[in-house]
Amino acid sequence: xxxxxxxxxxxxxxxxxxxxxxxxxxxxxxxxxxxxxxxxxxxxxxxxxxxxxxxxxxxxxxxxxxxxxxxxxxxxxxxxxxxxxxxxxxxxxxxxxxxxxxxxxxxxxxxxxxxxxxxxxxxxxxxxxxxxxxxxxxxxxxxxxxxxxxxxxxxxxxxxxxxxxxxxxxxxxxxxxxxxxxxxxxxxxxxxxxxxxxxxxxxxxxxxxxxxxxxxxxxxxxxxxxxxxxxxxxxxxxxxxxxxxxxxxxxxxxxxxxxxxxxxxxxxxxxxxxxxxxxxxxxxxxxxxxxxxxxxxxxxxxxxxxxxxxxxxxxxxxxxxxxxxxxxxxxxxxxxxxxxxxxxxxxxxxxxxxxxxxxxxxxxxxxxxxxxxxxxxxxxxxxxxxxxxxxxxxxxxxxxxxxxxxxxxxxxxxxxxxxxxxxxxxxxxxxxxxxxxxxxxxxxxxxxxxxxxxxxxxxxxxxxxxxxxxxxxxxxxxxxxxxxxxxxxxxxxxxxxxxxxxxxxxxxxxxxxxxxxxxxxxxxxxxxxxxxxxxxxxxxxxxxxxxxxxxxxxxxxxxxxxxxxxxxxxxxxxxxxxxxxxxxxxxxxxxxxxxxxxxxxxxxxxxxxxxxxxxxxxxxxxxxxxxxxxxxxxxxxxxxxxxxxxxxxxxxxxxxxxxxxxxxxxxxxxxxxxxxxxxxxxxxxxxxxxxxxxxxxxxxxxx
Amino acid sequence: xxxxxxxxxxxxxxxxxxxxxxxxxxxxxxxxxxxxxxxxxxxxxxxxxxxxxxxxxxxxxxxxxxxxxxxxxxxxxxxxxxxxxxxxxxxxxxxxxxxxxxxxxxxxxxxxxxxxxxxxxxxxxxxxxxxxxxxxxxxxxxxxxxxxxxxxxxxxxxxxxxxxxxxxxxxxxxxxxxxxxxxxxxxxxxxxxxxxxxxxxxxx
Numbered sequence: 001x002x003x004x005x006x007x008x009x010x011x012x013x014x015x016x017x018x019x020x021x022x023x024x025x026x027x028x029x030x031x032x033x034x035x036x037x038x039x040x041x042x043x044x045x046x047x048x049x050x051x052x053x054x055x056x057x058x059x060x061x062x063x064x065x066x067x068x069x070x071x072x073x074x075x076x077x078x079x080x081x082x083x084x085x086x087x088x089x090x091x092x093x094x095x096x097x098x099x100x101x102x103x104x105x106x107x108x109x110x111x112x113x114x115x116x117x118x119x120x121x122x123x124x125x126x127x128x129x130x131x132x133x134x135x136x137x138x139x140x141x142x143x144x145x146x147x148x149x150x151x152x153x154x155x156x157x158x159x160x161x162x163x164x165x166x167x168x169x170x171x172x173x174x175x176x177x178x179x180x181x182x183x184x185x186x187x188x189x190x191x192x193x194x195x196x197x198x199x200x201x202x203x204x205x206x207x208x209x210x211x212x213x214x215x216x217x218x219x220x221x222x223x224x225x226x227x228x229x230x231x232x233x234x235x236x237x238x239x240x241x242x243x244x245x246x247x248x249x250x251x252x253x254x255x256x257x258x259x260x261x262x263x264x265x266x267x268x269x270x271x272x273x274x275x276x277x278x279x280x281x282x283x284x285x286x287x288x289x290x291x292x293x294x295x296x297x298x299x300x301x302x303x304x305x306x307x308x309x310x311x312x313x314x315x316x317x318x319x320x321x322x323x324x325x326x327x328x329x330x331x332x333x334x335x336x337x338x339x340x341x342x343x344x345x346x347x348x349x350x351x352x353x354x355x356x357x358x359x360x361x362x363x364x365x366x367x368x369x370x371x372x373x374x375x376x377x378x379x380x381x382x383x384x385x386x387x388x389x390x391x392x393x394x395x396x397x398x399x400x401x402x403x404x405x406x407x408x409x410x411x412x413x414x415x416x417x418x419x420x421x422x423x424x425x426x427x428x429x430x431x432x433x434x435x436x437x438x439x440x441x442x443x444x445x446x447x448x449x450x451x452x453x454x455x456x457x458x459x460x461x462x463x464x465x466x467x468x469x470x471x472x473x474x475x476x477x478x479x480x481x482x483x484x485x486x487x488x489x490x491x492x493x494x495x496x497x498x499x500x501x502x503x504x505x506x507x508x509x510x511x512x513x514x515x516x517x518x519x520x521x522x523x524x525x526x527x528x529x530x531x532x533x534x535x536x537x538x539x540x541x542x543x544x545x546x547x548x549x550x551x552x553x554x555x556x557x558x559x560x561x562x563x564x565x566x567x568x569x570x571x572x573x574x575x576x577x578x579x580x581x582x583x584x585x586x587x588x589x590x591x592x593x594x595x596x597x598x599x600x601x602x603x604x605x606x607x608x609x610x611x612x613x614x615x616x617x618x619x620x621x622x623x624x625x626x627x628x629x630x631x632x633x634x635x636x637x638x639x640x641x642x643x644x645x646x647x648x649x650x651x652x653x654x655x656x657x658x659x660x661x662x663x664x665x666x667x668x669x670x671x672x673x674x675x676x677x678x679x680x681x682x683x684x685x686x687x688x689x690x691x692x693x694x695x696x697x698x699x700x701x702x703x
Numbered sequence: 704x705x706x707x708x709x710x711x712x713x714x715x716x717x718x719x720x721x722x723x724x725x726x727x728x729x730x731x732x733x734x735x736x737x738x739x740x741x742x743x744x745x746x747x748x749x750x751x752x753x754x755x756x757x758x759x760x761x762x763x764x765x766x767x768x769x770x771x772x773x774x775x776x777x778x779x780x781x782x783x784x785x786x787x788x789x790x791x792x793x794x795x796x797x798x799x800x801x802x803x804x805x806x807x808x809x810x811x812x813x814x815x816x817x818x819x820x821x822x823x824x825x826x827x828x829x830x831x832x833x834x835x836x837x838x839x840x841x842x843x844x845x846x847x848x849x850x851x852x853x854x855x856x857x858x859x860x861x862x863x864x865x866x867x868x869x870x871x872x873x874x875x876x877x878x879x880x881x882x883x884x885x886x887x888x889x890x891x892x893x894x895x896x897x898x899x900x901x902x903x904x905x906x907x
Binding site: 267 | 842843853
């Protein structure tokens with residue numbers, strides 16, 4: 001009887017076939033038989049070119065029988081090759097010798113048997129009995145003590161039942177390569193040692209019951225390309241399998257407690273994070289049903305699930321249905337080991353994390369059908385200081401079957417208690433997204449507290465989520481933020497005023513942030529308008545930002561105070577056109593500030609401001625040492641200063657060109673003072689250093 | 704019939720001219736000089752000296768006086784006559800973006816150097832780098848190396864595009880990449896690995 005199903009690899013049933021074959025040997029191409037009597041001894045030699053049974057063949061056989069003076073019988077055989085049925089392959093150069101052969105009416109008994117099974121294993125020694133009445137073979141064989149480990153192989157084959165017991169201690173895994181090759185299995189280049197045991201038994205030609213265990217230490221190796229590799233692994237595996245229904249039921253448990261493993265791109269140090277897994281199910285020829293599996297990695301995750309694997313003839317295994325329950329995943333270990341490797345080159349690739357994740361996923365019809373992830377008290381803190389969010393809680397729930405992709409009421413519910421964006425603190429908020437698999441939208445406006453103001457997000461749309469090219473579109477308003485607090489948070493000089501305005505049509509696509517309209521901020525009692533804002537590669541340096549800025553009606557008093565420039569009153573207008581920043585540093589612009597021609601406000605400038613402006617223009621005023629040093633302030637008529645930055649050089653300009661220079665400030669009244677710049681071209685880094693020095697110094701104020 | 708022949712000839716001439724212009728006007732020698740300057744900035748002392756003045760493809764004398772070459776010279780001459788030829792200036796690589804990319808690549812090179820030395824990574828024919836042998840790398844460092852290689856390749860791709868854009872010739876990106884690919888390999892230290900045109904790895 002041929003078993004209906006072979007578990008892979010079906011060693012036990014393969015053996016069973018051989019037994020059947022031996023018992024039913026049919027053809028023998030006898031080439032030569034010769035009796036070879038020797039002096040004082042009796043013997044004969046049988047040579048066979050080829051012998052064939054059901055599913056097996058052997059060739060180049062020689063069997064010798066020999067009786068010595070004392071009447072002891074010895075048998076020896078050699079086989080050049082033995083071809084075994086698939087999946088077993090061909091054995092070569094098998095030799096055996098049976099000393100102390102006893103032949104009676106009921107038994108053939110071999111008290112001292114040695115077998116040299118080619119390159120499969122070292123020589124085995126033991127005993128073998130064959131009962132002629134019950135046609136049963138009993139044997140017990142083991143390797144000689146000492147390196148490379150110890151192997152014991154015993155069993156009993158009878159017409160209706162068989163059992164095999166294989167045990168080893170301290171066995172080099174590299175020695176299993178020939179066995180794997182015989183079984184037609186690819187054997188990875190492994191080193192290390194293992195103790196294993198396998199007990200298999202079968203009755204009436206049914207599939208065998210198996211009990212197995214393996215304990216390996218210091219296991220290393222991997223595939224040739226190095227995408228899968230392990231080193232120093234300590235492994236324990238045990239389980240059993242038994243015939244049930246149409247196939248073989250199995251129950252196995254494994255633990256990996258030492259060493260390290262890399263399965264690209266995942267890496268785990270198992271000394272710190274030991275891994276344990278159990279699996280129970282039923283295997284049939286084209287279907288494996290996993291009733292339950294549990295994976296636990298200490299301090300990392302705990303997951304359970306079930307799955308069905310199927311394969312069509314000649315195809316690979318597929319998962320038509322399944323369910324995974326992520327009972328919990330602990331941060332930071334789950335982020336470091338499982339998530340980070342997949343987040344390279346994203347804004348989330350270098351985070352300090354804390355908290356818990358839970359979730360579940362179902363597979364139906366070979367595809368993910370539902371997905372739910374829950375965040376519990378999660379903290380994210382970017383080591384690069386770009387973003388931090390604290391006490392994040394929420395759920396993402398998605399289903400393929402509902403038209404709007406919702407598993408519950410909403411696709412995403414998320415709230416947090418606070419965080420930082422580029423150093424600016426923001427407060428608690430609660431947001432909810434609706435949508436389908438690919439397009440998510442905000443179900444109600446959200447207000448995120450930002451310093452003393454807030455970012456009011458009116459609409460938010462995330463599209464093409466699963467297409468791998470997510471696009472974000474949102475409209476938001478900034479309610480007034482105190483510039484002093486903002487400049488403190490950004491480590492800027494203390495700026496006065498308030499920042500507020502409308503951020504219309506802000507979009508993020510393909511790494512580029514674009515502002516659809518103009519953002520207007522109320523600063524220094526005037527207006528700053530930012531247009532055509534375009535930021536490329538904001539998360540992948542070198543980032544590039546371009547914008548056009550218009551300045552209207554700024555109060556010089558507040559501006560000069562903020563920049564510690566000395567006191568200056570009046571109003572200015574101006575622009576920064578063609579601003580280009582690489583890695584957040586300006587590399588090109590055409591900037592100009594000037595007093596508006598139609599402005600009637602009082603225009604006064606302090607002595608210190610005169611000094612500082614003059615130094616920017618390439619000279620010193622010398623005011624503090626001369627007669628004019630007696631005056632604290634001066635009136636002025638007009639002021640203008642421009643810089644066109646290109647190639648690291650600032651082309652300076654003022655109110656009007658003069659011989660050898662340009663007028664920056666035209667005085668009025670008495671004493672009248674004009675500031676003239678002489679340096680037309682100033683190195684941008686030098687100019688920045690000068691400005692920094694001016695802002696850092698309190699400056700000499702003459703009294 | 705005669706008119707048809709003339710038309711065909713004209714079409715053929717236009718085709719030849721159209722095919723030739725891009726190749727002819729790519730200033731290979733200047734591109735190689737520019738590549739060498741950037742490679743020195745990125746690799747520092749790890750780069751082999753330039754050696755001889757790089758021979759530009761434009762200047763390389765054609766050994767064979769093949770008809771194709773003659774047509775090409777004729778086409779170039781014609782184009783020079785019709786369109787004033789651009790001055791063969793130095794390649795512009797002094798833009799802030801290129802400087803930022805070069806400086807990021809130089810910082811990363813300190814981390815990549817041990818992997819070049821051990822043969823874990825090598826230089827590819829398309830001007831990028833690739834992992835050649837993960838088995839040279841400790842298990843714990845393999846993912847880090849994978850991410851470093853990804854980041855380096857992202858910067859290299861951005862660099863080739865930025866150089867083409869800095870010179871107002873976005874269509875030169877491929878030629879610039881090819882020039883760099885050859886110069887990275889030429890300037891690599893002894894013992895480093897590079898990929899041949901068939902994809903096979905060779906040690907310098």
